[in-house]
Amino acid sequence: MNRLFVLVILMTVGLCSCESDEVDERRPNIVLFLVDDMGWQDTSVPFHTEKTAFNERYHTPNMERLAAEGMKFVQAYATPVCSPTRVSLMTGMNAARHRVTNWTLHRDSLQPMEKNHDSLVFPKWNVNGMSPVDGDPRSVHAMPLAQALNDIGYYTVHAGKAHLGAMGTPGESPLNLGFHVNIAGHAAGAPESYLGLENFGNGKEGKEVWAVPGLEKYHGEDIFLTEAITREALHSLDSVVSTEQPFFLYMSHYAVHTPIMGDKRFVRKYLEKGLDSIEARYASMIEGMDKSLGDIMKYLDEKNLADNTVVLFMSDNGGLSAHARGGEPHTHNLPLSSGKGSMREGGIREPMLAKWPDKIAPASVSQYQVIIEDFYPTILEIAGIDSLNTVQKIDGQSFLPVLVGEKEYDGVRKMVWHYPNEWGPSGPGIGAASAIRKGDFKLIYYHANQQMELFNLKEDIGETNNLVADNREKTKELAVDLSTYLKDVDAQMPFYKDNGTIVPYPEEVLDTVQIE
Incomplete structure (x- = not known):
């Protein structure tokens, strides 16, 4: 689709930014550093109340520096899988509302694991992702974050994984979503290869959909994908750093998504620590990601930009643990339960950091x-x-008031997750489900069997003690709150294959609820 046409249509939907009288003369630069599949424990920065064995395993000195210079959020959340998180990030919408509830790729198509589920028929969710134009079927029409920033004068750079729209749709290309520059972003959510020596997957027959685009200058070079994207991202900023134009850098790494491939700059130290080959490669990818963060902060320092730049660090879902990892499945995010794809804490709780000199303590x-x-x-x-x-x-x-110290945790906010889909692997909290957190309590409702789990996360961060039978009052309260929200946003629910009835809301099955 012609980019100018997209921008004209965007203007017709009515962007109206009213600037505060207190806005500084020069707007701050913004770096949003998003890691793919990085778990809460995949760092040497402790996000738990004490350091863990995983914090000792990984080496992320630049995350440590960011935490020392800024704010650490220990209760930050995304969705269980990638595309829903990314669309929520770019639209401000909860996944239950925008309906891009699973990962996207092929236009107008459910994922293979959703086509023949043993007990559920899945709803016609927005498989085409997000769209900047109205009328694109099976997609959510929204004002993209980058477009809003673009329209007030930001130079907007997308670097890395996009995964915002299916192939052949407007949302496939970040250039249609308000970005001036797109480095290596397309419809796919994983690279065929992280290795420049393998041309990042280009040229592999049958793997074209996964090949990383736009990095031809590095083909044949002995360079890791994380490094190549970082170099290109910083190079893209060179044209504006000497001007007064602010920039928005969305540094969205493919790492540490599968395929788990060793970054040879770092892998040996982890093998020498005694990690198996898979976990050593994974740890090397974590450290390579951290080096990218360090390179960006170094660039900001060298260009005298750090004092007027906000750096936000986040992951798109919990750490992979159900398959493809070394060691025992579902243990890679301990003390959190489970991992990617799960409604348990290991699937949705993320490492989050923020730095803004003279604003954040x-x-x-x-x-x-x-x-x-x-x-x-x-x-x-x-x-x-x-x-x-x-x-x-x-x-x-x-959460700007939180960053600048004007607001503190009040413990009563409701947060909702909705995944009426199938991811594939099995494990704790994995499968079609909805969940709500309110204060210290979290309720998970499983669509296939109408079972519920209630946990007190303050007392039981590992979600080991299901309180449904012991605390029926809190179970009812959260089931009603969750049902009310799902109804308010017209959330989609699956159907039962055997009788064609729609999965009921959790409040409707309270009298017969099963305990998992």
Whole structure:
């Protein structure tokens, strides 16, 4: 689709940014550093109350520096899988509302594992992802975050994984979503190869959909994908750093998604630590990601940009643990339960950091609960936009007051997750489900068997003690809250294969609820 045509249509939907009188003369630069499949424990920065064995395993000195210079959020959340998180990030909408509830790739097509489930028929979710234009079928029409920033003068750079729209749709290309520059982003959510010596998967017959585009200058070179994308991202900023134009860098790494391939700059040290070959390769990918973060912070320092740049660090879902890893499945995020694809904490709780010199107190720690759609209004507020006419309803809440010390954790916010889909692997909390967290309590409702789990996360972060039978009052309260939200956003639910009836809302099965 012609990019100019897309931008003209975007203008007709009515962007209206009203700038506050208190906005600084020069807007801050914004770096959003998003890692793929990085778990809460995949770092030497402790996000638990104490350091763990995983924190000792990994080496992420630049994350340590970011935490020391900024704020660490220990209760930050995304969705169980990637595309729903990324669309929420770019639209400010909860996944239940935008309906891109599973990962996207092929136009108009459910995922293979959803086509023949043993007991459920899945709804016609928005398999085509997000779209900047109205009328694109099976997609959510929204004002993209980058477009809103673009329209007020930001130079917008997308680097790495996009995974926002299916092949052949407007949302496939970040250039249609308000980015001036797109480095290596397309419809696929994983690279065929991380190795420049393998041309990042280009030229492999039958693997064309996964080949990383646009990095031909590195083909045949002995370079890791994480490094190549970082170099290109920083090079793209060279044209604006000497001007007064602010920039938004969306550094969205493919790492540490499968295929788990060793970054030879770092892998040997982990083999010498005694890790098996898979886990050593994984740890090397973590460290390569951290080097990228360090390279970006070094660039900001060298260009005298650090003082006017906000750096936000986040992951798109919990760490992979159900398959493809070394060691015992479902243990790679301990003390959190399970991992990617799961409604348990290991699948949705993320490492989150934020730095803004003279605004965020160094070495601060926040208990404030953040969910991925909060980034949209927060980034817009940081940029000086205090009102915006969007075609979508924004579910996210700005956490800017938390960053600058004007608001503290109040413990009562409701957060909702909705996944009426099938991911594939099995494990704790994995499968079609909805969940709600309110204060310390979290309720998970499984669609296939109508079972529920209630956990007190303050007392039981590992989700080992299901309180449904012991605390019926709290179970009912959260089941009603979850049902009310799902109804309000017209959330989709699966159907039962044997009788064609729709999966009921959790409040409708309270009298017969099963305990898992």
